[in-house]
Amino acid sequence: MAGLTLSQASRALGKSKSTLNRAIKTGRLSATRNEDGTFSINPAELYRAFPEPSRNTLPERPKEPDRTTVPDDLGSRISLLQQLLEREREAVADLKEDRDRWRQQATSLLANQEAAPAAPPLVKRHRWWPF
Structure with a gap:
């Protein structure tokens, strides 16, 4: 499967390119550098590091009175x-x-x-x- 560029990945997640670039530099997100200097990011790796917005919200416990x-x-x-x-x-x-x-x-x-x-x-x- 072809990797995503930094721009495509940022549009898919709704995050800025600098956020993704910082994640690559810190090792949170792995990506391969192409010959022309751009990054190629595997979509599975992208969604591992940054879960989809629908899965990003935490499930809440049932409401209890006075809590x-x-x-x-x-x-x-x-x-x-x-x-x-x-x-x-x-x-x-x-x-x-x-x-x-x-x-x-x-x-x-x-x-x-x-x-x-x-x-x-x-x-x-x-x-x-x-x-």
């Missing part, structure tokens, strides 16, 4: 983000424990330093040159 509708995909994202948030909270708690231990150690070192006798004053040495 906002959340697409199914967003529900899984929310649960993933909640798990990540819980991990971050655990990491913060560990860091706070470490901070408290270091603070206690620093306080005890300062207390020991204050209790230790002061070092004898340094004797000022005379320099050879008077200036």
Whole structure:
């Protein structure tokens, strides 16, 4: 099957050529470069990277009273983000424990330093040159 040019692909999707070009450069969309420097894009690859607009909309859950509708995909994202948030909270708690231990150690070192006798004053040495 013949590939689509960048212009044909952008018209078919309703996206700009620069969006498709950026997707090719980032690796989201694979395309082959022709001898004249233009891209040839396989339509199957095009619709893999950019689903058709009719399939692009997410199915919504049935409406429940006193709740906002959340697409199914967003529900899984929310649960993933909640798990990540819980991990971050655990990491913060560990860091706070470490901070408290270091603070206690620093306080005890300062207390020991204050209790230790002061070092004898340094004797000022005379320099050879008077200036």
